[in-house]
Amino acid sequence: MTGSIAAIGAGLSAIGAGIGIGLIGGHAVEAIARQPEMYNKIQTTMIIAAALVEGVALFGVVVALMQGGN
Amino acid sequence: MGPKIKIFKQKSTLFLLVFALFSLVSLKTYASGQEEHPATESDSLSAVAPHVGGHEEAKEEKVNITKVAFEHILDSHYWHFWGEGHETVALPLPCIIYSSTKGVQFFSSAVFEHGHASFGAYSLVEEEIISADPQEKITDLSITKNVVQLLLSAALIFWIFTSIAKSYKTTGVTSAPKGKQSFFEPLITFVRDDIAKDNIGAKSDKFVPYLLTVFFLILINNVLGMIPIGANLTGNIAFTFVLATCTLIITNVNANKNYWMHILMPPVPKALYIMMIPLEIVGIFTKPFALMIRLFANMTAGHIIVISLIGLIFVFQSLWVSPVAVAFTLFIDVLECLVALLQAYIFTLLTSQFIGAAVAEHHHEEGHEGEEHAH
Numbered sequence: 001m002t003g004s005i006a007a008i009g010a011g012l013s014a015i016g017a018g019i020g021i022g023l024i025g026g027h028a029v030e031a032i033a034r035q036p037e038m039y040n041k042i043q044t045t046m047i048i049a050a051a052l053v054e055g056v057a058l059f060g061v062v063v064a065l066m067q068g069g070n
Numbered sequence: 071m072g073p074k075i076k077i078f079k080q081k082s083t084l085f086l087l088v089f090a091l092f093s094l095v096s097l098k099t100y101a102s103g104q105e106e107h108p109a110t111e112s113d114s115l116s117a118v119a120p121h122v123g124g125h126e127e128a129k130e131e132k133v134n135i136t137k138v139a140f141e142h143i144l145d146s147h148y149w150h151f152w153g154e155g156h157e158t159v160a161l162p163l164p165c166i167i168y169s170s171t172k173g174v175q176f177f178s179s180a181v182f183e184h185g186h187a188s189f190g191a192y193s194l195v196e197e198e199i200i201s202a203d204p205q206e207k208i209t210d211l212s213i214t215k216n217v218v219q220l221l222l223s224a225a226l227i228f229w230i231f232t233s234i235a236k237s238y239k240t241t242g243v244t245s246a247p248k249g250k251q252s253f254f255e256p257l258i259t260f261v262r263d264d265i266a267k268d269n270i271g272a273k274s275d276k277f278v279p280y281l282l283t284v285f286f287l288i289l290i291n292n293v294l295g296m297i298p299i300g301a302n303l304t305g306n307i308a309f310t311f312v313l314a315t316c317t318l319i320i321t322n323v324n325a326n327k328n329y330w331m332h333i334l335m336p337p338v339p340k341a342l343y344i345m346m347i348p349l350e351i352v353g354i355f356t357k358p359f360a361l362m363i364r365l366f367a368n369m370t371a372g373h374i375i376v377i378s379l380i381g382l383i384f385v386f387q388s389l390w391v392s393p394v395a396v397a398f399t400l401f402i403d404v405l406e407c408l409v410a411l412l413q414a415y416i417f418t419l420l421t422s423q424f425i426g427a428a429v430a431e432h433h434h435e436e437g438h439e440g441e442e443h444a445h
Contacts, residue, residue, distance in 0.1 A: 044268075044419075051416045055360045058367035 006064040013060025020053035135381035143302045143373045145216045146197055147179040151299050158184065163213050167192075167199055170207040179212070216309065219301040223290050230254065231286075261285050261418060269422040270429060277425050280320060284313060285418040288365065292410035295369065296403070304413070305369035307362070314362035317421045322354065325428035357424055361417060368413050372406045 028046040032039055141150075149161040162180035169175060181187065182194035191202040201208055234251050241248075247255045261282050266274040291309075294300045303309055333350040336343070379399045383392045 047412070047416065048419065048423075051364065051420070052360075054368075055364045058371070059363060061371060062363065062367050 010061050010064035013057045017057030021050050024049045133384040139374050139377040142377050145214045149215050166211040168209040215301045216303050216306050219303045265418050265422050269426040273429050281418050285414050289414035302373050307366045310362045310366045314358035318358040321424045321428045329428045375402050
């Protein structure tokens with residue numbers, strides 16, 4: 001087996017983001033089901049939270065990418 | 071009608087500012103002592119190969135997908151259209167360098183013949199112009215691919231918005247929009263009402279020009295970057311760095327007393343100040359830093375995925391992989407269309423939230439409830 005250990009780091013950050021965004025999406029669906037009239041507000045909050053989670057995951061990916069190059 | 075026209079005027083001056091900052095950041099100074107390195111690390115990921123082997127045979131067995139992918143996402147002194155080796159179709163772009171010994175020099179990148187020729191003491195190694203003279207320090211001010219696309223998108227934005235502004239001037243704001251006006255009006259009112267007004271509040275009008283500039287600059291460059299021969303401008307860290315710096319400056323320049331009080335005298339026991347104040351100060355910079363990384367990494371990652379999926383065909387050297395690869399690429403491309411819009415939206419939204427937090431009148435703790443109802 002060959003490859004860079006940096007790929008494992010990228011994978012781990014993807015797992016983290018997957019869990020985070022999954023929780024956000026799931027709870028947003030629950031919230032919208034409870035209060036459909038709040039749809040717009042929930043959606044905005046959901047996108048912001050997802051962007052923040054994704055931002056952290058992308059830090060991981062960028063570091064892995066940089067390390068993978070060396 | 072009046073304020074709207076004024077907004078567009080301010081927008082173009084802001085754009086010039088953004089461009090000026092961009093030019094400053096893309097200054098790269100290379101110590102010429104580095105010229106021994108590139109040859110040894112030419113296989114490394116971080117290095118851009120000078121337009122894959124001009125003298126290599128076309129029927130080369132191994133395809134280095136990483137090299138190809140990085141060539142597509144990084145800046146270049148050529149605008150590469152298609153073809154490899156001797157069949158390369160590329161537009162050479164002007165090189166402007168400031169040399170510490172010879173002053174400003176101006177020539178076309180065609181002199182380097184894709185990195186295979188040198189021009190006087192200069193040669194192009196992995197997209198860096200280096201000098202054979204160890205005494206000479208070069209500052210590269212070249213009009214590279216990304217700069218060309220920035221100028222193109224600036225011209226595009228200028229044309230779109232001046233013509234829309236003109237139609238508001240002639241027909242007024244009450245008549246039905248026509249042509250591209252009807253395409254852009256919902257986007258503009260979306261930025262103004264749903265992004266700026268919702269997050270900043272009463273003072274939002276002052277910031278709408280900046281938010282509109284950022285939104286359309288990112289959106290148009292994201293979309294241009296998705297066209298196969300387009301440059302990956304929004305996936306360039308220098309570009310996102312300038313946008314994030316603008317946000318940092320605008321947020322802190324317009325911040326009111328409450329904002330600074332919250333940073334310098336946070337509502338915590340005095341003993342915690344030694345920990346809280348440095349944290350809050352770091353927080354000023356991490357917010358735009360996250361903006362910078364988010365846009366850069368999202369766009370770069372998208373482009374790498376697309377090129378890697380297409381690259382699978384060449385890795386497996388099989389016709390049967392292509393339907394799968396093309397189907398996946400189509401899927402990712404459609405997803406990227408969404409991401410192009412979403413990233414422009416998120417950047418603008420978070421910028422307006424940072425500004426909103428800095429200009430909010432109320433004090434932090436008691437304010438939250440009140441602000442929610444105000445909307």
